[in-house]
Amino acid sequence: MPKPRRGVDTTNGSAAVSELHVTAAERLGAVGQRFTTLRRTLVDLLAEARQPLSIPDILSSEPTLAQSSVYRNLAVLEEVGVVRRVVTTDDFARHELAEDLTEHHHHLICSACGVVEDFTASPHVERSVARAISEVSDLTGFTSEHHRLDLIGVCRACA
Amino acid sequence: MPKPRRGVDTTNGSAAVSELHVTAAERLGAVGQRFTTLRRTLVDLLAEARQPLSIPDILSSEPTLAQSSVYRNLAVLEEVGVVRRVVTTDDFARHELAEDLTEHHHHLICSACGVVEDFTASPHVERSVARAISEVSDLTGFTSEHHRLDLIGVCRACA
DNA sequence: CTCAGTGCAAAGGATTTGCATGCCG
DNA sequence: CGGCATGCAAATCCTTTGCACTGAG
Numbered sequence: 001m002p003k004p005r006r007g008v009d010t011t012n013g014s015a016a017v018s019e020l021h022v023t024a025a026e027r028l029g030a031v032g033q034r035f036t037t038l039r040r041t042l043v044d045l046l047a048e049a050r051q052p053l054s055i056p057d058i059l060s061s062e063p064t065l066a067q068s069s070v071y072r073n074l075a076v077l078e079e080v081g082v083v084r085r086v087v088t089t090d091d092f093a094r095h096e097l098a099e100d101l102t103e104h105h106h107h108l109i110c111s112a113c114g115v116v117e118d119f120t121a122s123p124h125v126e127r128s129v130a131r132a133i134s135e136v137s138d139l140t141g142f143t144s145e146h147h148r149l150d151l152i153g154v155c156r157a158c159a
Numbered sequence: 160m161p162k163p164r165r166g167v168d169t170t171n172g173s174a175a176v177s178e179l180h181v182t183a184a185e186r187l188g189a190v191g192q193r194f195t196t197l198r199r200t201l202v203d204l205l206a207e208a209r210q211p212l213s214i215p216d217i218l219s220s221e222p223t224l225a226q227s228s229v230y231r232n233l234a235v236l237e238e239v240g241v242v243r244r245v246v247t248t249d250d251f252a253r254h255e256l257a258e259d260l261t262e263h264h265h266h267l268i269c270s271a272c273g274v275v276e277d278f279t280a281s282p283h284v285e286r287s288v289a290r291a292i293s294e295v296s297d298l299t300g301f302t303s304e305h306h307r308l309d310l311i312g313v314c315r316a317c318a
Numbered sequence: 319c320t321c322a323g324t325g326c327a328a329a330g331g332a333t334t335t336g337c338a339t340g341c342c343g
Numbered sequence: 344c345g346g347c348a349t350g351c352a353a354a355t356c357c358t359t360t361g362c363a364c365t366g367a368g
Contacts, residue, residue, distance in 0.1 A: 156300035
């Protein structure tokens, strides 16, 4: 049952956004890192996007940013648990906000153009998956940190 | 509900293996490619493995193979639908036989050592996922070719 | 003042490709 | 014989890193 995610309130300065900033600043501060302008920009970009962004996506949207800084800061944000790296099928890694800063969701990955869209699964599906995970953990000793349920196919635009 | 996959019969020359060879040869032949010794070696390696293999895995197991030939032939086998590329979280792509040559399954990906293990989900989980997919297709116009349900976590060895 | 952060340029590293040779059909 | 397949080496291209400079506290 897909439904829109994020974009709850894209107004700058909204309660949701400033809370996000506070959380990001806290997590960075915990390891002696600052919440700089560039990092704020990255967080805001990811928060406003309706899908994970690749580095080219980010650079084209903010051409003044240095490529290496984007890579470096996304890595830092990933380490402190603000950003999550999403691996798809094309050559570019993509990034989105960590799940505890947005909401649990899944991806539709277009094998033709590489674009990634978000969707949320029905509670019933999530319950099934959760059960499967605990079964697997019990039987194999594998400790699951999180799961990914992605659909790979062809998006409407490429069809 | 994890259970062993493949390895149904690892005896060379068994019915299952020769059938696999016939299928591979057919799919290659359909686009004017041959089922060469090297390709047969790759198919056999993947068939015997209990998990997707990276190129380094393959090269260390068959040190005489040229790296570029392995890359090139895995790409060819992927194009004709004999092999599937599995994207994980580390730097190496991994490869396994296409699902219609083995059976539908999922992956346990260790975020520490990068190793990938196979597991199969219960029919109930698969039914839920199948339903979710049709819901998404109906609502978004996305045509799903296949799905991936992977668990990312820490394997017993790394725990 | 100090030290993390930034930008530029160069290095890394998995994967791809050009080219000459080998081999199956 | 002709064209696909192979191996070696060089090229690609995303990503990471070295280094000197800038800026916030």
